[in-house]
Amino acid sequence: MTEFDIAIIGGGPAGATLARLLDEKFRVVLIDGKTDNENSFRKCCGGLLSPDAQKAFAEFDLTLPKDLLVDPQIFSVRTIDLQARKERHYQRFYMNLDRHKFDLWLESLVPENVERFYGRCKKIERLDNLYSLICTGNDGVEKSFTAKKIVGADGANSIVRKYLYPEKKIRRYTAIQQWFREENAKPFYSCIFDPATSDCCSWSISKDNVFIYGGAFEPKDCRMMFEIQKQRLSDYGFKFGEILKTEACVILRPKSPFDICTGKNNAFLIGEAAGLISPSSLEGISFAVNSARILAEVLNSDNSSADKVYEMKIVPMRIKIFAKVLKCPFMYVPALRKIVMKSGLNTIKITKRN
Numbered sequence: 001m002t003e004f005d006i007a008i009i010g011g012g013p014a015g016a017t018l019a020r021l022l023d024e025k026f027r028v029v030l031i032d033g034k035t036d037n038e039n040s041f042r043k044c045c046g047g048l049l050s051p052d053a054q055k056a057f058a059e060f061d062l063t064l065p066k067d068l069l070v071d072p073q074i075f076s077v078r079t080i081d082l083q084a085r086k087e088r089h090y091q092r093f094y095m096n097l098d099r100h101k102f103d104l105w106l107e108s109l110v111p112e113n114v115e116r117f118y119g120r121c122k123k124i125e126r127l128d129n130l131y132s133l134i135c136t137g138n139d140g141v142e143k144s145f146t147a148k149k150i151v152g153a154d155g156a157n158s159i160v161r162k163y164l165y166p167e168k169k170i171r172r173y174t175a176i177q178q179w180f181r182e183e184n185a186k187p188f189y190s191c192i193f194d195p196a197t198s199d200c201c202s203w204s205i206s207k208d209n210v211f212i213y214g215g216a217f218e219p220k221d222c223r224m225m226f227e228i229q230k231q232r233l234s235d236y237g238f239k240f241g242e243i244l245k246t247e248a249c250v251i252l253r254p255k256s257p258f259d260i261c262t263g264k265n266n267a268f269l270i271g272e273a274a275g276l277i278s279p280s281s282l283e284g285i286s287f288a289v290n291s292a293r294i295l296a297e298v299l300n301s302d303n304s305s306a307d308k309v310y311e312m313k314i315v316p317m318r319i320k321i322f323a324k325v326l327k328c329p330f331m332y333v334p335a336l337r338k339i340v341m342k343s344g345l346n347t348i349k350i351t352k353r354n
C-alpha cells in the first residue's frame with residue numbers, strides 16, 4: 001500500500017489549487033476521476049467567475065487563457081421577480097467561462113511531483129495515526145492508499161465531510177441545469193426569483209449559442225418544480241429550444257457561519273465540502289480557491305496544531321458567509337425584495353433603440 005503525507009480527495013477548484021500550492025517536500029496524491037474524455041464527469045455549474053475569484057487569481061499572479069472564455073461576455077444581470085412580474089438590471093463584472101475547461105486548466109497547473117489517481121474515493125478509515133482510503137479507478141480497479149493527512153475537496157456531496165461529521169447537517173438543494181439550442185433573440189444573463197416553485201433562485205446564461213437554464217430546488221419534487229418554473233418562464237417570454245443536455249447535482253446553502261466545518265484530527269475540508277459557498281448568490285469558486293490557499297499556507301508551515309490554525313484562519317470567510325446570510329432576506333423574502341427592486345438602488349437603465 002502506498003503511503004502519502006497528504007491525500008487530496010477531489011480535484012475541482014479547491015483540490016487542484018491546494019495540490020498546486022503544497023510544498024514539494026510532501027508526498028501528495030490527488031484523487032479525482034475528471035479527464036478531458038467526452039464521457040468524463042463535468043461539474044454542473046453556471047461557470048461565471050466572480051470579481052472575488054478574479055482577485056484570487058490575481059493574487060496568485062495567474063492569467064486566464066482566452067480559450068476558457070465563452071461567447072458572449074456579459075455586463076449585466078436581468079433580475080426577474082416572476083411572481084411580482086418585476087424586472088431590474090444590475091451591473092455585473094463576471095467572466096463567462098467553459099467550466100469544464102476551467103477545471104482542466106486548474107488541474108494542468110498541478111506540479112508533476114503530485115501523484116494523480118484517476119478515480120473516486122469510496123471509503124475512509126482511521127488506523128492509529130494514518131488514514132486509509134479505498135478508491136476505485138476510472139478503469140474499475142480498486143486501489144488503497146494511506147496518508148498522514150487527508151483533505152476533503154470533494155464538493156457538496158463530500159464523503160470526507162460525511163465521515164468526519166456524520167451528525168452535522170447543512171441545508172442542501174438539488175441544482176438542475178438544462179442546456180438548450182439558443183432561440184432567444186439576444187443572449188442574456190438572468191437571475192430569477194419564483195417563490196411559487198423554489199425558495200432559492202434560478203438563472204439563465206448563454207454560452208456559445210447554447211442557452212443554459214438552471215435553478216436550485218428543494219430536493220423533494222425538484223424536477224416537477226423545475227418544469228413548472230420553466231413553463232412560467234415560457235409564459236413570461238423565455239424561449240427554450242431543443243434540449244441538448246440535462247444535469248443535476250447537490251448544492252449546499254449554509255444558513256449560519258456555524259454550518260462551516262474545517263475538519264479535525266489531521267483531516268481537513270476546503271471549498272464547498274467545508275460548506276464554503278455564498279448562500280445569497282451560490283457563488284463558490286472564490287471560496288474554494290481561497291480556502292485552498294489558506295490550508296496550503298498552514299500545511300506548508302508544518303504547524304503541529306494545523307487543525308486549529310486552519311480553523312482560525314478561516315474565520316474571515318465565516319464572517320463573509322455570515323454577511324451573505326444577513327443579505328439573504330433582502331433577496332429572498334418577497335416583500336423585502338419588492339422594496340429593494342422598487343427602490344431602484346444600484347440598478348442600471350437599459351436604453352434601446354425604438
Ligand SMILES: Cc1cc2nc3c(=O)[nH]c(=O)nc-3n(C[C@H](O)[C@H](O)[C@H](O)COP(=O)(O)OP(=O)(O)OC[C@H]3O[C@@H](n4cnc5c(N)ncnc54)[C@H](O)[C@@H]3O)c2cc1C
Pocket residue numbers: 009010011012013014015031032033034041043044045046047048049050053119120121122153154155156157158159175176177214249250251270271272273276277282283284285286288
Ligand atoms: C448549478 C450550479 C451552478 C453554479 N454556478 C456557479 C458560478 O457560476 N460561479 C461560482 O463561483 N460558483 C458556482 N457554483 C458553485 C461552485 O460550482 C462550487 O461552489 C465550486 O465548484 C466548489 O469548488 P470545489 O472545488 O469545492 O468543489 P467541486 O467543484 O464540486 O469539485 C469537487 C471535485 O471532487 C470530485 N469528487 C467528488 N467526490 C469525490 C470522491 N469521492 N472521490 C474523488 N473525487 C471526488 C469531483 O469529481 C469534483 O471534481 C455553482 C454550483 C452549481 C451546483
